[in-house]
Amino acid sequence: MIYYIAHWDWILKNSRFDIVKYLKDELKISGITPIENRNFNLEESYSEVINWNYKREKVLDIKGVINLRKFIINCNTKDLIHLFTLKSLIIFLLSSIFIDKKISVIASITGLGFLFANTNFALLLRTILRPFIRYKINKNIDVLIFQNKSNLDDFLSYSKFSNRTLLIEGSGLNTKTLKTKNSFNQKLKVIFVSRLLKEKGFYEFIEIINKKTYDGKFEFYIAGSIDEGNKSSISNFDLENILKKTNVTYLGEIKTDYELYKYDILISPTHHEGFSRIILEAGYVGLLCLANNIPGTKNIIEVLKCGKVIENNSIEQFVKELNNCEEYISKLNYTHTRDIVEQNYSVSAIAKKMKDLYSEFI
Numbered sequence: 001m002i003y004y005i006a007h008w009d010w011i012l013k014n015s016r017f018d019i020v021k022y023l024k025d026e027l028k029i030s031g032i033t034p035i036e037n038r039n040f041n042l043e044e045s046y047s048e049v050i051n052w053n054y055k056r057e058k059v060l061d062i063k064g065v066i067n068l069r070k071f072i073i074n075c076n077t078k079d080l081i082h083l084f085t086l087k088s089l090i091i092f093l094l095s096s097i098f099i100d101k102k103i104s105v106i107a108s109i110t111g112l113g114f115l116f117a118n119t120n121f122a123l124l125l126r127t128i129l130r131p132f133i134r135y136k137i138n139k140n141i142d143v144l145i146f147q148n149k150s151n152l153d154d155f156l157s158y159s160k161f162s163n164r165t166l167l168i169e170g171s172g173l174n175t176k177t178l179k180t181k182n183s184f185n186q187k188l189k190v191i192f193v194s195r196l197l198k199e200k201g202f203y204e205f206i207e208i209i210n211k212k213t214y215d216g217k218f219e220f221y222i223a224g225s226i227d228e229g230n231k232s233s234i235s236n237f238d239l240e241n242i243l244k245k246t247n248v249t250y251l252g253e254i255k256t257d258y259e260l261y262k263y264d265i266l267i268s269p270t271h272h273e274g275f276s277r278i279i280l281e282a283g284y285v286g287l288l289c290l291a292n293n294i295p296g297t298k299n300i301i302e303v304l305k306c307g308k309v310i311e312n313n314s315i316e317q318f319v320k321e322l323n324n325c326e327e328y329i330s331k332l333n334y335t336h337t338r339d340i341v342e343q344n345y346s347v348s349a350i351a352k353k354m355k356d357l358y359s360e361f362i
Contacts, residue, residue, distance in 0.1 A: 002029045002358060003075075005048070005068070005082040007056050007091060009033045013040040013056045015110070015171040015277065019046040022351040027358060030084075032071065034064075043071040054091070057228065066268050068095040080361050083107040083330060086115060086155075090129065093136040101140055104361040108145040110171070113276030113298065114232065116154065117199060118271075124354050126158070143357070147171075147275035150295035166357070169299070170275050171285065172350035173341060181286030181337075182334025184264045187345045189264040190285075190322070191221040193256065193278050194270070196234040201292065204313055209248055209265060211319045218322070220248040221263065223256075233267065260285045272285060273297055275359060282306070284341045288320055304337045 004020070006012050012031045012328045020029045021044070030048040033120070034056060050071070054064030068267045072095055081103055083089050089107045115126055146152040152165060194200040198359040202222075209220045214245045227233040242353045243250055254260070256278070266289045272297025279289050280300055289307030291297040308328060321328070343349060 001047075001078075002027060002082060002362070003032055004029055004054070004084065005032045005088055005092065005150060007034065007064075007088045008052055008085075009036050009040055009042065011084050011088075012042060012046070013037075013221075017042070017045050018174045018347045019351050019354060021171045022347050023180045023355060027362075028284075032068075045147070056087075057230075060091075060094075065095050069099070070090065072096055072099055073104075076361070077102050079103050080358060081105045081288045085110055086113055089141070090115075090133070093133065096136070096140050097303050105141050106143045106145065106339060106357070106361075107141050107276070108147075108168075110147055111149060111272060112151050112154060113272065115201075116158075116272070126278060131168075132160065133158075135221060137161050138163055139157065142361075148295040148299065151274060161185060161271070165242070168350065168353055170345040170350060171277065171282060172347040173255070173277070173280055174343050174347050175284060175338070175342060178281065178285055179258050179261045180284070180334070181261045181264075185219075187219055188222060188265060188325065189219050189263040190265045191260075192267050193221060193223045193254070193282075196222075196224050196239065197227060197232045197270040198234070199232055201271065201313065202234055202313060204269035204318075205267055206242055206246055206248075207315045208269070208318045208322070209227060209246055211315070213319055213323065218265075220246075221251055222248055223251045223254040225253045245287070256281050260287065263287060264329075265290065266307075267318065267322075268292065268297060269310075269318065270297065271313070276300060280304075280307075280341065280345055283337050286332065286337075288325055288332065290325075304340055305331075305333060306337050325341055 004012055007131040012033050012089050028047045031042050032050045032052045034054045035051045053067050083092050086109050107197055137159050144161055145166045145168050147169055192205040196202050197230040266287045268279055268291035270292055276297045279297055282289050282307030283304040290300055292313040293309035298309050301309055308321050
């Protein structure tokens with residue numbers, strides 16, 4: 001049995017669900033995750049879904065660590081564990097203390113996230129965890145998968161991981177469900193799509209909107225939800241105050257597969273990213289993408305030729321390029337972009353890479 005383990009059910013739904021469904025006839029994959037959203041219907045893809053009672057809003061849920069430890073002890077030697085996210089990896093290492101390794105373990109680090117953020121608390125946490133991670137990771141993990149080379153280099157330097165590493169860009173885009181654009185709106189619709197987190201660039205997007213240099217040629221939209229389990233989330237109070245003062249329409253969560261095509265320009269001022277799924281989606285659908293120049297966004301935009309990267313998350317440059325957007329829109333080549341996505345980043349492309357990797361262990 002292959003077990004997908006994540007500290008949040010959204011991870012096993014949004015980024016893994018289609019991969020598991022694609023492999024369902026050939027491999028049995030079960031999911032272990034806290035069940036926060038019953039509407040996800042993970043059972044449609046996974047052979048079994050085990051409710052891991054882990055409270056992700058806590059920095060560390062000791063009871064959740066113990067729950068995972070009990071599961072690890074009961075695994076047999078033919079099982080394969082695939083962990084998703086850096087936080088899930090760290091929880092797994094803590095759960096496996098004083099347990100002799102008998103199973104193969106793969107971990108996908110989809111982004112370095114909060115632990116590598118530029119804050120004093122993150123620095124303190126990195127410093128505290130470093131000796132433990134360096135001691136445990138080579139003993140417990142067989143393969144680490146990264147989504148961009150920069151994250152790979154940074155984490156290897158930090159962790160001293162010396163076993164096998166792989167670079168697999170993306171988590172598999174289901175292109176069959178994406179509705180694509182045929183034309184642009186006369187009044188261009190600019191959208192920010194993300195969980196409403198500080199490091200996803202929420203406040204930078206608000207700054208971009210508030211620059212009064214657009215002469216009424218844009219409409220601005222925010223799509224996403226507050227993440228109450230994340231300490232970096234915008235609060236309901238802050239969001240309400242911002243919406244009162246800013247000329248923006250708040251959409252809540254949208255189904256990007258069916259709704260993203262209605263918009264024209266995606267703004268992504270994110271501070272860090274493993275491999276931006278929303279830019280991949282937007283580029284395929286046909287939106288112009290303007291994004292902060294970081295490893296998890298730069299490569300996508302340059303390879304797909306779907307927009308422009310902004311140096312140092314500069315608000316002034318975002319505004320400048322937004323005002324020059326007609327020039328970039330005229331150069332978009334949907335055929336090129338969609339062919340590249342199908343060949344390299346689609347569900348079938350990523351699933352094949354995963355199947356080949358699993359076959360080495362099963």
